[in-house]
Amino acid sequence: MTSIRSIIPGIVLLAGAMMLNAAFAQEAKNPVLARLGNGETITEKDLTQYVGRRIDLKAVARNASGVTTVVQEMALARALALEGQSLGVPPRSEKGDTRFDDIYAHTIFSKISPACETPKDEAAARDFYDKNPKAFTLPTAIRLSRVILPVAEKVDGEPAGTWLMNQVQAIGAGRQKFEDAAHRAEQAYKLDAQGDLGWVMLNEENLILRALGDANQGDIVGPVKDGDFVYLFQVAEKRPSQVVPWTEVSAVAAKRAVSYCREQARIDVQQRMFQKYGVQLDENAVRSLFEAK
Numbered sequence: 001m002t003s004i005r006s007i008i009p010g011i012v013l014l015a016g017a018m019m020l021n022a023a024f025a026q027e028a029k030n031p032v033l034a035r036l037g038n039g040e041t042i043t044e045k046d047l048t049q050y051v052g053r054r055i056d057l058k059a060v061a062r063n064a065s066g067v068t069t070v071v072q073e074m075a076l077a078r079a080l081a082l083e084g085q086s087l088g089v090p091p092r093s094e095k096g097d098t099r100f101d102d103i104y105a106h107t108i109f110s111k112i113s114p115a116c117e118t119p120k121d122e123a124a125a126r127d128f129y130d131k132n133p134k135a136f137t138l139p140t141a142i143r144l145s146r147v148i149l150p151v152a153e154k155v156d157g158e159p160a161g162t163w164l165m166n167q168v169q170a171i172g173a174g175r176q177k178f179e180d181a182a183h184r185a186e187q188a189y190k191l192d193a194q195g196d197l198g199w200v201m202l203n204e205e206n207l208i209l210r211a212l213g214d215a216n217q218g219d220i221v222g223p224v225k226d227g228d229f230v231y232l233f234q235v236a237e238k239r240p241s242q243v244v245p246w247t248e249v250s251a252v253a254a255k256r257a258v259s260y261c262r263e264q265a266r267i268d269v270q271q272r273m274f275q276k277y278g279v280q281l282d283e284n285a286v287r288s289l290f291e292a293k
Helices: 004-029 044-053 064-086 102-112 122-131 160-172 178-188 207-212 253-276 283-291
Strands: 032-035 041-043 141-150 195-201 220-226 229-239
Touching (some): 041 044, 141 160, 160 229, 178 229
Antiparallel strands (some): 141 195
């Protein structure tokens, strides 16, 4: 005869396994994009709701790199909220999203970041210029041409990615030029600019632009899938990074001193808050939001 004592551990283990499986299933439906050290999470549902009320971010959240930026902003808002609690700053009483309260977060940010003052005269502005060349450095720039198509689009009866690969082969064989492919793509998709985009500054935040920094003049890069779109690029010209001469920035140096101070303050505050509150972004989970589509 089996005793109740021997049955109960089995029941507990089964219940635990069922709860664990349910938790995994729930996370699969609502992926966790970031975690805080206190166990708090930021999920896809949180992201959708946040972008829904932040209309200014909808264009940013079109691809994985953009969503990563938005999730960073959400995580910083939460970390600043926790910092505000530790400082004894009462939350706002207004109704709304109290979890990702951007106004409260900005209040705490202003409280813990240094004041950015305008240089008092031209001599002070020149001193800032001499001591902070990075603030007046133009990043590497490229004269860029682009073809952009929705992943689900078909051109000449072919899926967008396949069609773009065929264009690469045709251009490489000398049967057509890049602008021919851009012109044909424009007939299929008109919502974004096709062809020559002019001079584009490269930066480290956008994964695609970072990759283009390694390309040489005349190179074709792609097809590259990012979010709901697939791209083909051509680097027509390339200008190396350079410090702008004082004579060209003297009139705006004072304003640049303030804006650069604020940029560095945000970087510093984010690093400190993420470290203090154990913020960890899951970039693989962010990418999976688009790979699953």
